[in-house]
Amino acid sequence: MATLAAVIASTHHPFYYKTSTMPPEERPPFAEEWITKVTAFRETLTRAAPDVLVMVGSDHFHQLWLDNMPQFLIGKAPFYDANFYNEEREFGLPRMRLKGHEELSAYLLREGLDAGFDLAFSNELRVDHSITCPIITLRPQADLPIVPIYTNIFAPPLPQPARFVQLGRTIRQLIEAWPSDLRVAVIGTGHLSLELGGPRQFGPHGPDPEFDRKAVEWIATGDIEGCLSEVTLDSLWKPGNATHGFMDFMLMMGVAGDGVKADYMDTVDLFHTMEAYFTWYPKEAGA
Amino acid sequence: MSRYLVNKFLFTVDRDPEWVERYREDPRGFVAWWEAEKANSLLNCHSGEASTWLAFEDEEREALATHDYVRLFELGAHPFLTLTLFIAMFERDYDEPLGFQKEYARRLAHFSLPYPDIAT
Numbered sequence: 001m002a003t004l005a006a007v008i009a010s011t012h013h014p015f016y017y018k019t020s021t022m023p024p025e026e027r028p029p030f031a032e033e034w035i036t037k038v039t040a041f042r043e044t045l046t047r048a049a050p051d052v053l054v055m056v057g058s059d060h061f062h063q064l065w066l067d068n069m070p071q072f073l074i075g076k077a078p079f080y081d082a083n084f085y086n087e088e089r090e091f092g093l094p095r096m097r098l099k100g101h102e103e104l105s106a107y108l109l110r111e112g113l114d115a116g117f118d119l120a121f122s123n124e125l126r127v128d129h130s131i132t133c134p135i136i137t138l139r140p141q142a143d144l145p146i147v148p149i150y151t152n153i154f155a156p157p158l159p160q161p162a163r164f165v166q167l168g169r170t171i172r173q174l175i176e177a178w179p180s181d182l183r184v185a186v187i188g189t190g191h192l193s194l195e196l197g198g199p200r201q202f203g204p205h206g207p208d209p210e211f212d213r214k215a216v217e218w219i220a221t222g223d224i225e226g227c228l229s230e231v232t233l234d235s236l237w238k239p240g241n242a243t244h245g246f247m248d249f250m251l252m253m254g255v256a257g258d259g260v261k262a263d264y265m266d267t268v269d270l271f272h273t274m275e276a277y278f279t280w281y282p283k284e285a286g287a
Numbered sequence: 288m289s290r291y292l293v294n295k296f297l298f299t300v301d302r303d304p305e306w307v308e309r310y311r312e313d314p315r316g317f318v319a320w321w322e323a324e325k326a327n328s329l330l331n332c333h334s335g336e337a338s339t340w341l342a343f344e345d346e347e348r349e350a351l352a353t354h355d356y357v358r359l360f361e362l363g364a365h366p367f368l369t370l371t372l373f374i375a376m377f378e379r380d381y382d383e384p385l386g387f388q389k390e391y392a393r394r395l396a397h398f399s400l401p402y403p404d405i406a407t
Binding site: 085200271 | 291294295298301302304329330331360365366367368369370371374375385388389391392393395396397398399401402405406407
């Protein structure tokens with residue numbers, strides 16, 4: 001059976017690429033700490049020696065649109081072109097092309113459907129910064145095949161938070177039952193408190209530091225029950241109007257397991273959001 | 288209420304560099320052209336097909352024609368779409384980093400929770 005080599009949950013900050021590639025003398029004051037922490041975080045994936053990456057993210061109205069909006073979608077393609085014109089324009093992100101792992105995509109689609117998730121699929125998917133940011137931070141050589149999994153955290157009506165957790169649990173069960181000798185890392189990115197296009201955007205820190213503190217605690221301790229007891233689709237508006245992206249962290253808590261403490265945790269306070277990085281090594285992974 | 292169509296406008300303009308500039312330079316003329324020529328285009332579909340029923344409400348057309356992002360927020364346009372497109376058009380006019388984004392937040396400061404519904 002395949003080995004779940006690592007489970008990684010992270011925020012995805014589209015300005016990391018620009019910040020880390022500009023000449024050192026032009027970098028903003030927070031850059032050095034940020035780059036140091038991302039470099040340490042990267043090592044947690046490297047030491048897991050993965051062969052394939054399952055990447056959980058959310059399209060930001062790039063390819064997926066309101067005329068045909070899936071709730072959960074798995075890409076199944078030999079390649080994924082990546083990043084869009086408006087991400088180059090606003091964030092300075094590079095165009096990329098990532099290899100796909102079609103066999104694992106097909107397996108997750110078939111088994112996921114049979115496990116009760118009516119998954120959408122795409123055979124021609126251009127992925128955006130929710131997937132390329134963690135490639136840039138965690139695997140900048142972009143040499144491993146991926147399976148992209150997109151969730152709808154963006155266009156109401158959204159699936160319930162518990163559904164994200166359930167999907168995470170199912171992804172883990174399926175990967176551990178995959179008849180393969182490959183090492184699989186699951187990497188998912190979302191947000192802590194975040195406001196975009198609203199009155200609380202681009203403040204000196206995230207819009208709700210108290211939510212961030214609680215969220216980091218839930219994730220780091222694997223407190224799915226505590227998290228689900230407080231987080232609802234309605235409650236997520238309060239910490240910031242883009243905070244539904246936290247549900248991708250909840251999905252990753254489902255992958256990591258109930259009550260399982262993260263083996264690695266770090267945070268960085270940035271000007272409009274808190275960055276947070278978590279890695280779990282399943283016991284049998286031998287990382 | 289045609290919130291979906293407002294979002295469709297923001298979405299289609301934001302992904303086209305030429306349209307971004309046309310909307311910046313002549314918002315009223317561009318909105319009229321887009322509504323007449325593009326509002327009923329079926330995206331992600333065969334190019335020969337189109338819808339027949341999509342049109343802005345007067346208040347939506349006026350908000351778009353006056354670059355009034357505060358009113359768009361009030362009308363429930365998707366905040367991410369509005370923000371991204373307006374950054375593309377107006378960030379260049381500000382010297383300070385995030386100057387436009389911070390002014391945008393200040394101009395929305397009178398809104399409190401719950402924000403206008405964005406469901407489509």
